[in-house]
Amino acid sequence: MMFTPRVTQKIAFGVLLAxxxxxxxxxxxxxxxxxxxxxxxxxxxxxxxxPRSGMREGGILPAIVGTFCLVTGALLFxxxxxxxxxxxxxxxxxxxxxxxxxxxxxVNLAGVPSVVFGLFGLALFVNFFRFGASILSGSLTLGVxxxxxxxxxxxxxxxxxxxxxxxxxLSLGATRLQTIKHAVLPHALPGILTxxxxxxxxxxxxxxxxxxxxxxxxxPKLPTSLFDQxxxxxxxxxxxxxxxxxxxAKIRYGTALVLLAIVLLMNLxxxxxxxxxxxxxxx
Amino acid sequence: xEPVIVTKNLNLYYGHFQALxxxxxxxxxxxxxxxxxxxxxxxxxxLRVFNRMNDLVEGAGVTGEVLLDGEDIxxxxxxxxxxxKKVGMVFQRPNPFPIxxxxxxxxxxxIHHLYRRNKEMLHGIAQESLEAVxxxxxxxxxxxxxxxxxxxxxxxxxxxxxxxxxxxxxxLMDEPCSALDPLSTGRIEELxxxxxxxxxxxxxxxxxxxxxRVSDETGFMLLGELVEFGPTERIFTAPGDKRTEEYxxxxxx
Numbered sequence: 240m241m242f243t244p245r246v247t248q249k250i251a252f253g254v255l256l257a258x259x260x261x262x263x264x265x266x267x268x269x270x271x272x273x274x275x276x277x278x279x280x281x282x283x284x285x286x287x288x289x290p291r292s293g294m295r296e297g298g299i300l301p302a303i304v305g306t307f308c309l310v311t312g313a314l315l316f317x318x319x320x321x322x323x324x325x326x327x328x329x330x331x332x333x334x335x336x337x338x339x340x341x342x343x344x345x346v347n348l349a350g351v352p353s354v355v356f357g358l359f360g361l362a363l364f365v366n367f368f369r370f371g372a373s374i375l376s377g378s379l380t381l382g383v384x385x386x387x388x389x390x391x392x393x394x395x396x397x398x399x400x401x402x403x404x405x406x407x408x409l410s411l412g413a414t415r416l417q418t419i420k421h422a423v424l425p426h427a428l429p430g431i432l433t434x435x436x437x438x439x440x441x442x443x444x445x446x447x448x449x450x451x452x453x454x455x456x457x458x459p460k461l462p463t464s465l466f467d468q469x470x471x472x473x474x475x476x477x478x479x480x481x482x483x484x485x486x487x488a489k490i491r492y493g494t495a496l497v498l499l500a501i502v503l504l505m506n507l508x509x510x511x512x513x514x515x516x517x518x519x520x521x522x
Numbered sequence: 523x524e525p526v527i528v529t530k531n532l533n534l535y536y537g538h539f540q541a542l543x544x545x546x547x548x549x550x551x552x553x554x555x556x557x558x559x560x561x562x563x564x565x566x567x568x569l570r571v572f573n574r575m576n577d578l579v580e581g582a583g584v585t586g587e588v589l590l591d592g593e594d595i596x597x598x599x600x601x602x603x604x605x606x607k608k609v610g611m612v613f614q615r616p617n618p619f620p621i622x623x624x625x626x627x628x629x630x631x632x633i634h635h636l637y638r639r640n641k642e643m644l645h646g647i648a649q650e651s652l653e654a655v656x657x658x659x660x661x662x663x664x665x666x667x668x669x670x671x672x673x674x675x676x677x678x679x680x681x682x683x684x685x686x687x688x689x690x691x692x693x694l695m696d697e698p699c700s701a702l703d704p705l706s707t708g709r710i711e712e713l714x715x716x717x718x719x720x721x722x723x724x725x726x727x728x729x730x731x732x733x734x735r736v737s738d739e740t741g742f743m744l745l746g747e748l749v750e751f752g753p754t755e756r757i758f759t760a761p762g763d764k765r766t767e768e769y770x771x772x773x774x775x
Contacts, residue, residue: 333580403617407681410575411630411688412607421633422619 273495280493289459294479295486297459299494304461305374305469306443306501309453312378312465313385313442318435320382321389325431328390329397330419349387354447356384361451375465377453384448385438392434396427429516436509440502446473456482472498526551526692526722527572531586534567536579541567543746544586549739554714554723556733556754559743560769565726568743569694572724573609574602590692607634610690614697616677618669618684623661626669626680627651630688651683655713675706679713693717695725699732711736730770734758742766 242250288298324341332338360380370376400423408422409415446454454474462469476494479486525548534542541564549555557565567576574595576582587594595605607630618626627648648665652658657679661667669680678698685693695714699707714723714736727733733740734754741751742763750757750766761767 401617403613403615404619406575406578406613407617407619407684408629408633409578410573410606410611410613411633411685412603412605413630413633414603417633421629426620 270499273492273499276488277492277494277496280487280489281496285493286497290457291459294457294475294483295490299470299472299475299497301458301461302470302472302475302494303497305453305455305471306473306498308374308462308469309377309381309449309471310439310443312374313381314435314439316379316382317386317389317438321386321435322393322431324386325390325393325397326419326424329394330415330423345387345390348383349391351384352447353384353445354450356380356448357451359383360448365452371466372451372453372455372468373466374453374462374469377449377469377471380448380452381442381445384445385442388438388441389431389435392437393427393431396430396434397423399430400426429512433509433513436505436512440505440509443505444473444498444502446477449474472501524551525549526591527724528589529571529586530589532568532571532588533585534564534571534576535581535583537581541746542571545748547741547748547751549722549724551722552718552720553738554718554725554736555739555741556737557724557726557741557743558728558730558733558769561728563743564746565743566696568748569611569696569724569726572692572694573606573611574600575606575611577602607688608690609692609694610685610688612678612682612685612693612695612698615701616674616681618672618677618680620668620670622666623669623672623680624648624665627684627687629684634688647687651687652680654686654717655679655683656716657683673706675702675709678702678706678710682713682717690721692722692724695723697727698725699727699729707732730758742769744769 285298286303287300289300291297324345328338328341332341357380360376360383364370364376364379365372368376370379404422404426405418408418413421449471453469453471455468455470456478458468458470472494476491476498479491479494527547527549529545529547532542532545533540545568557568559565570576571584571588572590572595576584584596588596590605590609594600619629628644631644631647649658649662652661657676660676661672669677672680678701682693682698699710702710711732714725717723725733725736737754739752740754740757742749742757742761742765744765750761750763752762757766758770761770
């Protein structure tokens with residue numbers, strides 16, 4: 240049977256629309272299920288208290304604090320390093336063999352499975368540097384994992400700053416470093432920030448990299464130093480779901496909800512920053 | 523009269539392509555010199571020789587001499603930052619930074635650490651520079667406004683003010699009016715006459731009438747060659763070269 244072009248067009252449109260809706264479906268279901276089962280667990284007590292009776296009761300405060308520490312540590316490590324690398328690659332680096340290798344390495348780093356980062360962190364930070372299973376090791380491991388995200392998004396942000404800004408600055412007698420500092424970075428900052436927050440959001444939700452490097456199974460106290468072990472939300476969720484018998488469903492889903500909310504909040508912040516600056520910029 | 527800029531047998535190459543061929547000219551102090559010619563003839567390239575902005579192009583190489591106040595600016599020991607402070611540039615499209623008017627003007631001062639955290643002095647220079655481009659009255663209450671929200675003409679004036687703030691001696695203008703309407707163009711041209719009292723101006727333009735209106739000397743370029751250079755009036759009334767005559771009478775170009 241033959242269709243007219245008009246009918247073909249309509250069918251194609253329908254198929255494309257259906258594909259988009261199917262993508263929406265899992266998102267909707269995930270949010271719905273977690274909200275429905277987890278909302279009942281959320282209370283002030285749940286957010287601010289230690290777990291009790293083998294995690295079957297009480298709150299998840301140490302996991303929240305642990306995740307917060309890990310994310311902050313990863314950020315402190317990865318942002319300066321990633322930003323410097325991005326500046327070098329987009330502002331200074333020519334097209335030679337070394338720089339091509341660096342760029343290739345970054346692309347590949349982004350594709351490494353997160354469990355491999357976990358093993359890497361175990362080998363390098365925990366064992367070789369003897370940091371032990373600690374917040375320091377976990378933060379560094381997560382930092383290495385989000386490094387390519389930060390470098391790539393920072394490079395894109397830097398390269399989207401018009402060439403004319405650099406030209407003007409140089410023509411006014413600025414050095415290249417001054418040009419980067421005064422004429423390029425300020426205008427790339429929103430993009431860099433957005434990319435960084437997205438990277439950090441990813442770090443907050445990862446389980447595998449912290450599995451061997453920091454995560455404590457059950458540690459009902461807050462960490463006091465960088466060399467302490469800590470609980471973290473994603474790992475806590477894994478433990479609750481598979482390792483501890485007879486945990487109420489609402490505690491599991493409540494934990495998932497908190498984790499989801501944190502990640503969502505970060506992404507929303509990123510989107511807000513981006514749209515705020517997009518409305519201001521005009522070049 | 524001592525010339526400010528002199529080029530001797532200037533050749534410029536982009537890789538294997540020769541963009542400037544044996545250019546010899548001399549530019550007088552506090553005069554407006556215009557460079558005209560069809561697109562791609564090398565006039566912008568020539569302009570960018572004078573502040574060495576061509577250095578940014580990979581594979582660009584120069585032979586011959588370019589003297590600024592008697593000193594060859596292509597000597598290896600040339601201080602590029604000082605050179606560019608002395609020889610400023612206005613670009614084809616107004617390109618203020620998307621920050622406030624005030625911050626735009628003092629950008630160069632901050633770069634050159636000329637202010638020593640003295641707010642009054644910064645403000646004084648900002649006022650002086652805006653007055654010099656006849657923008658002070660319009661903008662004195664709007665110094666905090668985003669510069670990119672000004673009209674194109676105001677933006678271009680602001681860019682000139684930003685340049686004047688670092689106290690250059692030579693102003694290079696690369697088709698400064700090509701993004702502006704005729705009225706704005708006329709006012710910028712008036713401004714150039716005003717600036718001429720204190721600065722040496724070199725302007726590249728594809729608009730021959732503009733060259734005729736604003737400049738004292740004119741050079742005509744074709745395919746990287748400076749075909750003819752002389753007083754504007756003579757170039758336009760009695761060109762010495764057949765090619766110049768054909769260009770300015772509009773036979774092609």
